[in-house]
Amino acid sequence: MKTKRLGKDSSQVVTLDMVAKESGVSPSTVSRILNGTATVSEDKKKSVDAAIAKLGFVPNPVARGLAGGRTLSIGVVTQALDSPFYGAALRGIEDELDPAGYSPLFVSAHWNQASEVRCIDMLRARRVDGLIVLNGRMSDQSLKSIAKTVPVVVTGRQLKGPGLFALNFDNFNGGFQATQHLIQLGHRRIAFISGDPEHPDANERFKGYVSALEAAHIPFNPNLVVPGEYHEISGLLAVDRLLASQQQFTAIFAANDQMAFGAALSLHRHSLRIPDDVSLMGFDDLANSLYCVPPLSTIHQPAYELGRLAAASMLQLLAEQKPTALMPAPVLIARESTRRLRV
Amino acid sequence: MKTKRLGKDSSQVVTLDMVAKESGVSPSTVSRILNGTATVSEDKKKSVDAAIAKLGFVPNPVARGLAGGRTLSIGVVTQALDSPFYGAALRGIEDELDPAGYSPLFVSAHWNQASEVRCIDMLRARRVDGLIVLNGRMSDQSLKSIAKTVPVVVTGRQLKGPGLFALNFDNFNGGFQATQHLIQLGHRRIAFISGDPEHPDANERFKGYVSALEAAHIPFNPNLVVPGEYHEISGLLAVDRLLASQQQFTAIFAANDQMAFGAALSLHRHSLRIPDDVSLMGFDDLANSLYCVPPLSTIHQPAYELGRLAAASMLQLLAEQKPTALMPAPVLIARESTRRLRV
DNA sequence: TTGTAGGCGTTATCAG
DNA sequence: CTGATAACGCCTACAA
DSSP states (O other): OOOOOOOSSOOOOOOHHHHHHHHTSOHHHHHHHHHTOSOOOHHHHHHHHHHHHHHTOOOOHHHHHHHHSOOSEEEEEESOTTOHHHHHHHHHHHHHHGGGTOEEEEEEOTTOHHHHHHHHHHHHHTTOSEEEESSOOSOHHHHHHHHTTSOEEEESSOOOBTTEEEEOOOHHHHHHHHHHHHHHTTOOSEEEEEOOTTSHHHHHHHHHHHHHHHHTTOOOOGGGEEEOOSSHHHHHHHHHHHHHTTOOOSEEEESSHHHHHHHHHHHHHTTOOTTTTOEEEOSBOOGGGGGSSSOOBEEEOOHHHHHHHHHHHHHHHHTTOOOOOOOOOOEEEOOSSOOOOOO | OOOOOOOSSOOOOOOHHHHHHHHTSOHHHHHHHHHTOSOOOHHHHHHHHHHHHHHTOOOOHHHHHHHHSOOSEEEEEESOTTOHHHHHHHHHHHHHHGGGTOEEEEEEOTTOHHHHHHHHHHHHHTTOSEEEESSOOSOHHHHHHHHTTSOEEEESSOOOBTTEEEEOOOHHHHHHHHHHHHHHTTOOSEEEEEOOTTSHHHHHHHHHHHHHHHHTTOOOOGGGEEEOOSSHHHHHHHHHHHHHTTOOOSEEEESSHHHHHHHHHHHHHTTOOTTTTOEEEOSBOOGGGGGSSSOOBEEEOOHHHHHHHHHHHHHHHHTTOOOOOOOOOOEEEOOSSOOOOOO
């Protein structure tokens, strides 16, 4: 018996079988041509191509996924879709994946480990061919175990293993350079707004700060370190607190640009001018750091590049090649929020 | 013959069939329980639930998509993944879709009609259950035709039809309010940085500007209108040009916040203070407009809400209900970049 | 080189 | 209320 089961619409969905009929070959041959799985005689190939064009056939990825086990989709775990930093990375991933025929599946984990696990489960249930985890919270262990099933590219940590590749930015060096820049401008009382201690990169940046002070024989003053949480408001509050504490300082290094923005506003509210009264240094080089008033000096972190590299590495992993990508080194961007200390 | 075809890994993928065996019922019954397709006796349901829990079974969305025609995924066409404005909308979409079990599939069309068509084709090939198009460039006609096949929610235009729902923000009113605000502060020479004329909303904002001037009996001066393209740099360039033109003005209304940022930098470079020398008004209320120096007066456009409403409407469309969502009205946010004109 | 015949995991139809 | 059984559209091992 012939059970007719059309979709809700009677739109003409062209199937591989129809192409086969049209061109007078078997479905397998069509499939082989589509995937380059085997050599096919030139003339058959021609007629199949013609049929494909004529019918406007587009392979169904869903069916492909079921049959072949490849969905041509890559799961991307990000922490926040609308973060100014991750946004650029996502764009990089999309740009790199698209020409290869892969589609990214973005999900946000909201810096929450439990939610990250849920996201990954969901992505694996959807049978993604690979997983890119942007600055995840999971343990290295779980990541390694996941990599046994599906190729994984992670950022923000050092990690190696089969089917696993890590891309790490040198946050320590970035923190060092930022601090060194201020020191070279003559600053010695440099406040530091730390990032969320949950972020390993925040801690690295802090270490860079401490290390640069040491290298310049400037005693580390814990009272000049105020906690932040990577958001604008925390930067603002941090400076408020710093000012209230009566600690003397001539420069501030915020562990990321967003906090630097908040810091700038707090300084403004207290009638302190940047950079005349206080030099301000950020970290990340967000798109709009260029358009602050005054434009923010910062450490350039190549978010877009990071995305492209992560995706490219994933493609290599998928092709059973060893990824070789290397993160660009941190680059100091001296703009107008920092200046030589007036004596 | 038994063709053994495991995936690349031998990971224990639990299938619906296995659940059926484990609980001693037919696969159909398991399916029915999973989908609530039909009433199932209480005891069978119990044992199936137990089996599901025991085996840790998770239905395979790919197979579901093939068999049932529903992929539980919604295609979302955005113009730029990393736009500060769209980012919030995407988050809203994700937040709304997630509890319903749907996953968004984000693609960027880069404000390009051809690329938008490609994106939509790709999404339909992937058999998304619905399509959300954020400020698309396609013709109303094509959109309507697509809506015959798959439910569509669009933003940024007025449009109705079967399986089609539109969500539109009152840009005209926003432009009117912004201008009116400046007028009420005593400004009469108000420059306008227009947006990309390709964006219909940009034109609406401009009309609002003109209309507010008219309402206040202020003659419209075309020399005070400078073209922009919605990006920071174009705002900066626009003010440069304005200043060079020697036109007198005491306030600037930029058609979006990003251009206002650029404008602010240009003013700063020309040693003009905001709001003491020039009042500056934006449009959108981006997340970081609050952290400009000084904080930017602007028109609040509820991007996150927009995303939620679009997704909620899609869910309604999917449930064969008529969406009823209404966009919130524009709200003026007076911060510190605008002030009363000194006489 | 090509065709045939399952099979991927689920849902839907139909007959009990 | 339940269970066979046939799709869904494609891929692939096997046979020719």
